[in-house]
Amino acid sequence: MSCAPESLARWGNGQPVIEVLELGKTYTSGGVTTTVLSDVDFRVEAGEIFAIVGPSGAGKSTLAQCINLLERPTSGNVIVNGKNLTQLGSRDLRAARRSIGTVFQSSSLLSRRTAAQNVALPLNYLGVTSTATRERVAELLDRVGLTDLADRYPHQLSGGQRQRVGIARALALRPSVLLSDEATSGLDPEATDSFLRLLTELRDELSLAVVFITHEMDTIVKVADSVARLDNGRIDEKGSLVDLLLDDTSRLGRSLRPRGASAAAAVGQATFEVVYRSASVPSDWISRIGTDIGAPLAVLSANVQAVDGISVGEVVISVDSAHANAFTAAAATLGLTTRANSASGQEVAA
Numbered sequence: 395m396s397c398a399p400e401s402l403a404r405w406g407n408g409q410p411v412i413e414v415l416e417l418g419k420t421y422t423s424g425g426v427t428t429t430v431l432s433d434v435d436f437r438v439e440a441g442e443i444f445a446i447v448g449p450s451g452a453g454k455s456t457l458a459q460c461i462n463l464l465e466r467p468t469s470g471n472v473i474v475n476g477k478n479l480t481q482l483g484s485r486d487l488r489a490a491r492r493s494i495g496t497v498f499q500s501s502s503l504l505s506r507r508t509a510a511q512n513v514a515l516p517l518n519y520l521g522v523t524s525t526a527t528r529e530r531v532a533e534l535l536d537r538v539g540l541t542d543l544a545d546r547y548p549h550q551l552s553g554g555q556r557q558r559v560g561i562a563r564a565l566a567l568r569p570s571v572l573l574s575d576e577a578t579s580g581l582d583p584e585a586t587d588s589f590l591r592l593l594t595e596l597r598d599e600l601s602l603a604v605v606f607i608t609h610e611m612d613t614i615v616k617v618a619d620s621v622a623r624l625d626n627g628r629i630d631e632k633g634s635l636v637d638l639l640l641d642d643t644s645r646l647g648r649s650l651r652p653r654g655a656s657a658a659a660a661v662g663q664a665t666f667e668v669v670y671r672s673a674s675v676p677s678d679w680i681s682r683i684g685t686d687i688g689a690p691l692a693v694l695s696a697n698v699q700a701v702d703g704i705s706v707g708e709v710v711i712s713v714d715s716a717h718a719n720a721f722t723a724a725a726a727t728l729g730l731t732t733r734a735n736s737a738s739g740q741e742v743a744a
C-alpha cells in the first residue's frame with residue numbers, strides 16, 4: 395500500500411456513500427474452485443471519483459458485477475448509504491440497487507429503442523407515469539446535451555453520444571453511486587475527454603460517489619480523486635491520485651505519471667530522471683538549480699501537468715558530469731527526487 399505521509403485529498407465529508415468490505419468471489423465448476431476476487435476493500439465518499447485500474451484478467455468486470463450485485467459476492471459486504479446490499483432479499487435488493495447507476499461500454503444500449511426510450515427504461519421498469527417519464531427523460535437528455543437527438547436509434551449516434559445516453563440512463567433514478575465500467579473504452583480521445591468532463595460536472599452537481607473502472611492510465615489522471623490497482627483479484631495499492639503521483643516509491647504512481655521519449659544527452663553529461671515529490675516544487679526549479687550549481691541543465695523530455703492545482707510528473711535532464719552530485723543535492727532541497735540513468739539507458743538509483 396502507498397502511505398504518503400500527508401494526504402492531499404480534497405473531496406468529501408468523511409462519510410462513505412459506498413463501502414466495499416473484504417469482498418471475495420470464487421467460481422466453482424467441475425469440482426475446481428477459482429478465486430477471482432479476494433479481500434477487496436475500499437470506500438468512496440460523496441463527490442469522489444475512485445478509479446480502479448488493473449490489467450486484463452485482474453477481476454475488474456467481476457468486481458463491477460459484484461458491486462451492484464448482478465453477481466453475488468462469495469464473501470464480504472457491499473454497503474450503500476448504510477444499507478448492506480449483501481444481506482437483502484431479492485425485493486429489497488431491487489429497490490436498493492436503484493442507488494447505483496451503471497454506465498457500461500457503448501454496446502449496452504438497446505438497439506431497437508431510441509435514445510429517449512433507452513433513457514426511459516429504468517423509469518418504465520419502475521412504473522413511473524408516462525408524463526413524469528417524459529419530463530425526466532427530457533431533463534436528462536438536456537443535461538447531457540442530446541435533446542436534438544432524442545429520437546435517434548443507437549446506430550445513428552456516435553460512440554461518444556451513445557455514452558451520453560448511457561450516463562443519462564444511469565442517472566434516471568437519481569442514484570448516489572455511479573459505477574462506470576470501462577465506459578470510455580473504444581472512444582476516440584475527443585469523445586473520451588468530453589465524457590470525462592461530463593462525468594466530473596455531474597459528480598460535482600449531484601455529489602455522486604463514482605467508481606470508475608478502467609485500464610486507461612491517462613484517463614485516470616484526468617478524472618480520478620483516488621486510485622486503486624487491482625491485480626490477480628486483490629487491491630495491491632491505493633491512495634489519493636496526487637499522493638500517488640508524488641510518491642516516487644509507488645509502482646502505481648510511476649505507471650500513472652505521464653512519460654515520453656527523451657532526447658539523447660551530449661557526451662560528458664550525466665542524465666537524471668527527476669520526479670516531483672512535493673506539492674511545493676518551485677516552477678523555476680531548472681534555472682534556480684542551474685544558478686546554484688553554476689552549470690546549465692538541459693531538458694531532454696518533460697511530462698509535467700497540474701493535478702488539483704499541484705504540479706506532478708517527471709522531467710529528464712542532463713548536466714555536466716562534474717556537477718552531478720551538486721545537482722542531486724540541490725534538487726532534493728526543492729522537493730525533487732532524482733534517479734541517475736546509466737549510459738546503457740538502465741536506471742540506477744542515485
Ligand SMILES: Nc1ncnc2c1ncn2[C@@H]1O[C@H](COP(=O)(O)OP(=O)(O)OP(=O)(O)O)[C@@H](O)[C@H]1O
Pocket residue numbers: 421428430448449450451452453454455456457609
Ligand atoms: N464465471 C466464471 N468462472 C470462472 N472464472 C471466471 C468466470 N468469470 C470470470 N472468470 C475469471 O476471472 C478472472 C477475472 O475476469 P474479469 O473479466 O473480471 O477480469 P477483467 O479485469 O475485467 O479483464 P478484462 O480487462 O480483460 O475485461 C479471469 O481470469 C476470468 O477468466
